[in-house]
């Protein structure tokens with residue numbers, strides 16, 4: 001693919017996150033929001049109007065078949081990620097699919113197998129991994145400048161009034177704190193400490209049968225530990241604190257979105273700030289475009305293995321807390 005080629009994006013599902021992503025796409029060089037699709041044509045046109053998109057479709061399949069589209073961003077509730085991704089991959093469209101990638105590891109394995117079979121790019125939209133402050137933290141850990149990570153504490157809790165129909169509480173839409181926000185503390189553990197040797201999880205299941213909060217303890221063979229918490233009924237500080245052999249890294253609130261980092265070493269603290277003029281979704285989009293320009297079918301950062309580890313961890317936690325989606 002030519003380096004200067006414009007990448008034509010399609011957005012599937014015109015909800016809240018789709019708006020944020022569409023706004024940030026305007027900051028991505030060589031990106032064009034070419035088409036959008038909603039379950040109703042009125043909503044698609046309304047959404048498209050905001051971003052000067054002329055190709056607006058009233059169903060998802062037409063989008064997946066549009067020959068002018070290079071990559072489709074899937075922004076539907078969790079339970080539809082699998083079927084939407086399979087449809088796009090079947091029509092040989094590259095896919096950036098929102099988190100969680102799917103509802104369980106079997107679905108993720110099928111999605112990856114189809115991407116490989118059809119030789120098309122597929123990536124989970126774990127946007128945090130691409131943010132400047134998070135890359136900075138990963139670099140410190142990988143370089144071992146502060147030694148090995150000994151402990152991680154991370155939380156992500158917000159308070160939403162109970163609404164059984166919202167995707168956050170509705171079990172048939174994949175509701176609950178773990179898949180919605182608990183995925184971020186778990187991902188932080190995976191990306192800084194790796195896959196754990198022991199997992200202990202507890203949760204409070206609410207009236208709709210989904211976890212309103214969830215606590216996870218991870219243990220590693222080298223003695224490292226992680227204490228993770230998520231909630232949809234309680235606001236928490238939403239920070240991540242890593243204690244390493246030679247210092248501490250605090251990823252300031254909210255740690256999963258563009259933020260700052262405080263490094264403490266030898267009793268002295270330094271605040272490192274990062275200028276991000278967007279919501280932060282442009283970074284993952286830039287990476288996807290780079291991968292497409294290089295004709296890759298798998299991300300060099302958010303690899304299939306990482307997504308498989310993440311969904312396996314989520315499945316294990318769900319089994320322990322007795323949260324089963326049908």
Ligand SMILES: NC(=O)c1ccc[n+]([C@@H]2O[C@H](COP(=O)([O-])OP(=O)(O)OC[C@H]3O[C@@H](n4cnc5c(N)ncnc54)[C@H](OP(=O)(O)O)[C@@H]3O)[C@@H](O)[C@H]2O)c1
Nearest residue numbers: 013014015016017018038039043075076077078098099100
């Ligand atoms: N990366 C992040 O920072 C971030 C932040 C928030 C959410 N997310 C992820 O993005 C996904 C969507 O979240 P959201 O907050 O944008 O949700 P949302 O506002 O409810 O939007 C979801 C969209 O999915 C489509 N949809 C298809 N079938 C649906 C159904 N049966 N019920 C409801 N909606 C349906 C709808 O679009 P149409 O009506 O246009 O078809 C709807 O607007 C979730 O998987 C979530 O985990 C990621």
